[in-house]
Amino acid sequence: MKAQEIICIQCPLGCRGNVMTGGMGEAVTAEGHRCKEGKKYAQAEVAHPVRILTATVIAEGGTDRLLPVRTDRVIPKDKLRACMKALAEVRVRPPVRAGQVIVCNLANTGANIVATTALRACHRPEYYP
Amino acid sequence: MHNGFGLFYFREDLTGPEFAQRFVKKAVDLHVNLQLETMVLSITPERVIRGCNEKGTFEIRAKAVVLAMGCRERTREAIMIPGTRPAGIFTAGTAQRYVNVEGFIPGKEIVILGSGDVGMIMARRLTLEGAEVKAVVEALPYVGGLIRNEVQCLVDFDIPVCLGHTVTEIFGSQRVEGVAVAKVDGNFDPVPGTERVIPCDTLLVSVGLIPENELSSATGVRLNPLTGGPFVDESRQTNISGIFAAGNVTHVHDLVDNVVGEGELAGSCAAEFATGKKRIGRPIDLKPGRNIRYVVPQTVTCEKDVVLYMRVKEPAEQVSLKVGNILQKSFRFVKPSEMVQVEVLAEEWSRIDPQTCELEARCEARRAKK
Numbered sequence: 495m496k497a498q499e500i501i502c503i504q505c506p507l508g509c510r511g512n513v514m515t516g517g518m519g520e521a522v523t524a525e526g527h528r529c530k531e532g533k534k535y536a537q538a539e540v541a542h543p544v545r546i547l548t549a550t551v552i553a554e555g556g557t558d559r560l561l562p563v564r565t566d567r568v569i570p571k572d573k574l575r576a577c578m579k580a581l582a583e584v585r586v587r588p589p590v591r592a593g594q595v596i597v598c599n600l601a602n603t604g605a606n607i608v609a610t611t612a613l614r615a616c617h618r619p620e621y622y623p
Numbered sequence: 624m625h626n627g628f629g630l631f632y633f634r635e636d637l638t639g640p641e642f643a644q645r646f647v648k649k650a651v652d653l654h655v656n657l658q659l660e661t662m663v664l665s666i667t668p669e670r671v672i673r674g675c676n677e678k679g680t681f682e683i684r685a686k687a688v689v690l691a692m693g694c695r696e697r698t699r700e701a702i703m704i705p706g707t708r709p710a711g712i713f714t715a716g717t718a719q720r721y722v723n724v725e726g727f728i729p730g731k732e733i734v735i736l737g738s739g740d741v742g743m744i745m746a747r748r749l750t751l752e753g754a755e756v757k758a759v760v761e762a763l764p765y766v767g768g769l770i771r772n773e774v775q776c777l778v779d780f781d782i783p784v785c786l787g788h789t790v791t792e793i794f795g796s797q798r799v800e801g802v803a804v805a806k807v808d809g810n811f812d813p814v815p816g817t818e819r820v821i822p823c824d825t826l827l828v829s830v831g832l833i834p835e836n837e838l839s840s841a842t843g844v845r846l847n848p849l850t851g852g853p854f855v856d857e858s859r860q861t862n863i864s865g866i867f868a869a870g871n872v873t874h875v876h877d878l879v880d881n882v883v884g885e886g887e888l889a890g891s892c893a894a895e896f897a898t899g900k901k902r903i904g905r906p907i908d909l910k911p912g913r914n915i916r917y918v919v920p921q922t923v924t925c926e927k928d929v930v931l932y933m934r935v936k937e938p939a940e941q942v943s944l945k946v947g948n949i950l951q952k953s954f955r956f957v958k959p960s961e962m963v964q965v966e967v968l969a970e971e972w973s974r975i976d977p978q979t980c981e982l983e984a985r986c987e988a989r990r991a992k993k
Binding site for chain 2: 501502503504505506508510545546547548549550552558559560562564571574575578592610611612
């Protein structure tokens with residue numbers, strides 16, 4: 495058994511806790527994190543770290559150059575760069591509505607890329623959304 | 624653009640645009656009269672607002688005003704880094720706009736001065752966009768921003784951090800060619816002989832934020848040098864009757880959830896004021912004591928539950944935070960970049976000795992339990 499300090503990144507509190515891992519690197523116990531989410535995060539982090547990816551894709555023909563996007567679920571940490579590469583090729587054409595799926599199953603992670611804001615196709619309506 | 628917004632307010636993990644749009648939608652649904660692309664030029668103590676937009680100038684007589692101008696970034700000039708003045712020196716916020724909104728990358732080999740949240744988030748963003756972040760340089764002996772950002776922005780991407788270092792010179796004639804980095808001593812002065820040059824084409828400065836109070840001070844709003852924002856009471860009213868202030872204009876926050884909370888508070892109190900409700904109470908001043916840089920609000924008229932926001936001066940472990948003799952709360956860990964909040968209940972205020980007109984907030988080591 496090996497002890498590993500894991501700082502939780504689920505919320506701004508940033509709890510520090512320890513995870514004991516077994517021979518295969520799997521989490522056996524986790525302690526020191528103040529909530530259930532933290533414990534879950536810490537156990538996942540030692541075996542299989544995951545992250546949400548936020549990025550932008552290029553918008554063509556609207557009022558904005560870029561569309562901010564996110565993955566709709568966590569993806570393996572080591573796939574972040576592969577996902578960015580895949581996103582570099584993507585072009586969207588406004589209008590786009592917030593929450594719209596832009597790419598399905600990004601770089602075979604099982605996660606979809608969704609728009610986090612709406613994009614207008616033409617200039618200056620009264621208000622932003 | 625990144626996620627982590629709204630964890631407390633909505634209990635959801637939202638990105639910046641998602642978080643902002645929920646409030647934009649609320650305002651639009653409530654038919655709030657929004658004057659966009661409009662600038663306020665002056666506010667008088669009698670609450671006459673003068674402003675202008677493309678239609679011309681105008682004047683509004685307001686019953687109550689809420690100041691919410693936010694804050695701006697400190698620049699290279701503000702911290703006076705010696706050297707040449709080539710292209711390639713940006714504040715982290717400018718770089719953020721280029722990368723996230725305009726679609727330009729500010730450079731290929733980047734050094735970031737300052738390890739606040741914006742600096743660390745830009746380190747990750749630029750790395751993901753294909754630039755090389757050669758170092759994050761921080762004068763303090765610890766990382767300035769939230770620990771979660773240190774983990775997910777710097778550690779995740781193996782970005783080198785030079786703690787206890789600063790940028791002492793910028794080189795380059797047309798474009799930045801490199802920066803000199805040196806160790807600093809206890810007074811943050813560079814230690815001679817410890818300099819080394821890091822070749823790079825871009826320097827981002829992320830060295831703190833300043834509340835935007837030019838308009839407020841011209842109105843006669845009294846500013847607190849410790850926060851850079853107005854002195855406010857628990858309703859976020861400034862020294863001028865009917866002028867309130869909320870968010871980063873009162874003091875720089877680290878979480879947007881707290882900014883929203885302050886905005887709601889100031890908004891409802893301003894509405895009460897405008898409709899003629901008066902607050903009566905005995906004002907008590909809150910003073911920062913040991914290891915406390917500031918307390919917001921600075922004055923409390925002790926008639927209801929009040930949340931106090933405080934920032935500590937130095938990181939400390941296992942501490943006890945005390946407000947006069949009316950409240951005591953334990954914390955495992957405090958650091959300057961993470962605002963401390965305590966709620967003082969109405970009945971706790973009533974315990975104050977009637978002679979007292981000042982309370983001190985202090986942060987002390989907890990006695991070891993055995």
